[in-house]
Amino acid sequence: MTAAAPIPEDTVGRLYAELRRRAADFEFRPSERLNESQLALRLGASRTPLREALNRLVAEGFIDFRSGQGFFCRPLTPEIIFNLYEARAAVECAALRAATRRASDADIAGLTAYLDRTEAAYDRATDPVALLEMDEDFHARLCALAGNPEFDAMLANISGRIRFVRSIDLKQMRAADSIGERLSAHRDVLQALAVRDGEGAVRAMQAHIEKRREQAIEAVRNAFADLYAPRDPAP
Structure with a gap:
């Protein structure tokens, strides 16, 4: 055969x-x-x-x-999103602890320079997809400082699975004009990392993620409103 x-x-x-x-x-x-x-x-x-x-x-x-x-x-339920946010916090905090030991000063300075370069575009952006892509890119670069591709793969998977709800969350943040607050959280993490304060970086990351996680129920509710709005047939 x-x-x-x-x-x-x-x-x-x-x-x-x-x-x-x-x-x-x-x-x-x-x-x-x-x-x-x-x-x-x-x-x-x-x-x-x-x-x-x-x-x-x-x-x-x-x-x-x-x-x-x-x-x-x-x-799509608040419980599922809560669990994914919790898993995301665990991965990113573990990566931060590793990055504190492994990342070079040049690598950390490079990510700080990247944040400096992109801050204005992030602050001006009104498209939730563009905001989400920039935010995901920062977190992926930060995770990569750990030098562990398994962390990178796990974060990419979790980010993909919460992507829709995060886009709703970012839309709400933009409407409330609180994007600058998110950027300051990124800086808090980097500043702690730059002085090798691993636990300080972890605390800043946990506060950053958990604050967004607290909005999961509202984001899921708004997501359902979007999902069940009339839509054009898929091509």
């Missing part, structure tokens, strides 16, 4: 990237069953690479699989 030809990785990768984006942005509504036939048609793909991409997303927590029922969008 002739073995089946392997699926090109670029095909699966393309589907994975597109489906991850849709899942992160809750273009599939919470707990909605995913219609594989419709997805395959919309994405111009066959069922086999589509299913491989979906299985990757199940492993990463972006969608759920129920035996005998199929694939479903993950649920």
Whole structure:
């Protein structure tokens, strides 16, 4: 029997990237069953690479699989978001402790210079997606100072899974004109890190993340209002 030809990785990768984006942005509504036939048609793909991409997303927590029922969008509840924020705090604080020991003065100065360069653009931005991308980039760069790619991978996964709610949160912050408060929190973390005050950096990070976590219930409520507003059919 002739073995089946392997699926090109670029095909699966393309589907994975597109489906991850849709899942992160809750273009599939919470707990909605995913219609594989419709997805395959919309994405111009066959069922086999589509299913491989979906299985990757199940492993990463972006969608759920129920035996005998199929694939479903993950649920969205305050409890789930709370747990993800708690996990994010644990990862970022562990990375900060490691960065206190491992990051060079030049690396820390480089991240401070990056914050200096981007501060004006961050303060002016009105698009929640642009704000979110800049904020995620700062946290990813900060995490990378630990020199541990496992921390980087865990933070990237958690950031993707809270991305939609964080965009709602940032929209609320922009409306309340409190973006400067978020930037000052970034500086507090860097200033403590620069003098190798690991516990001071951790306290600043915990306060920064936990303050946002406290807004999870309101953010989820507002997220549902956005999710169930009338929308154009997906292309």
